[in-house]
Amino acid sequence: MLLYSELLLTKGFTFFGAKDSTFNKTQKNPARISMQKGGLDSDGREFKTAEEMWREQVGDESKKTDWYREGVGYWEGVEASNDGVLGGFGHVSETDIRDSEAFLNGIISEVLPSAANGQRHLVALDCGSGIGRITRNLLIRYFNEVDLLEPVSHFLETARESLAPENQMVSDMHKATNFFCVPLQEFTPEAGRYDIIWVQWCIGHLTDDDFVSFFTRAKVGLKPGGLFVLKENIARTGGFVLDKEDRSxxxxxxxxxxxxxxxxxxxxxxxxxxGWPQELFAVKMYALTTELPKKVHRTRSKVQANRPAIIK
Structure with a gap:
């Protein structure tokens, strides 16, 4: 996987599907079924539940400190290039950006329509920015300002150099503004600054508790109507895969x-x-809001209205 940088790849081992554990019949909250599923680590060891794995990995403050220190340490030894941050799969960058752009376009047109005609000054936060690959190839073309958040200093310095005004092909109205060399679990955004907080291939380095804590803090950083985009690798069954090498x-x-x-x-x-390589984890994009999305009422055609209903 990779720390607040880039792609969560299988890095040398093929996908280990998380093995479902027997469901605890005393469990009263169906929404928590996923937390009771088993998983594997990169050595093939099985865990009965996510709770069991987290207890072992970060069960006390010393272990939790080691988890984050070793994760950053892994990426500090990686070359600051597309191939480096993408685990040797630099060729997937174009495919990644293509689908991300289509997803972002839909969100902007639906949620931020005033942005389409330039009536809104758009600001984004690129979490796990790495060398600035996503900012440079996507975000800076759509947002007037982009802030980058990355704890690996040589990645962030590479991003700063590549995003310098003299190296950009965009107008003066689009720029990389702030470069935060801070771990995700320690970062709190400025209140009301961002239209989009983009979190890609980095959230797997956070424990479940810090995952919830981060998004809870980061909500404050969104403007009214703003949202999160999370793009992440997905384990193919109900559980998880632990990468012991980079702590993710x-x-x-x-x-x-x-x-x-x-x-x-x-x-x-x-x-x-x-269009993703079969040997890599599947990837999903989630757009997340802090309020329940409004229902869109559509008028069905007569043809649609006469179709038999599907009973779910």
């Missing part, structure tokens, strides 16, 4: 949705990354 976890879709619920976030839109 790849969660399943149901695991993420349970954490979103704990954060008080609502799913606005979800989309699968297309």
């Amino acid at each position: 976890i790849t969660r399943s879709d149901s695991y993420f949705k349970e954490l979103f619920r704990q954060c008080g976030l609502h799913l606005y839109k979800i989309k699968d990354q297309k």
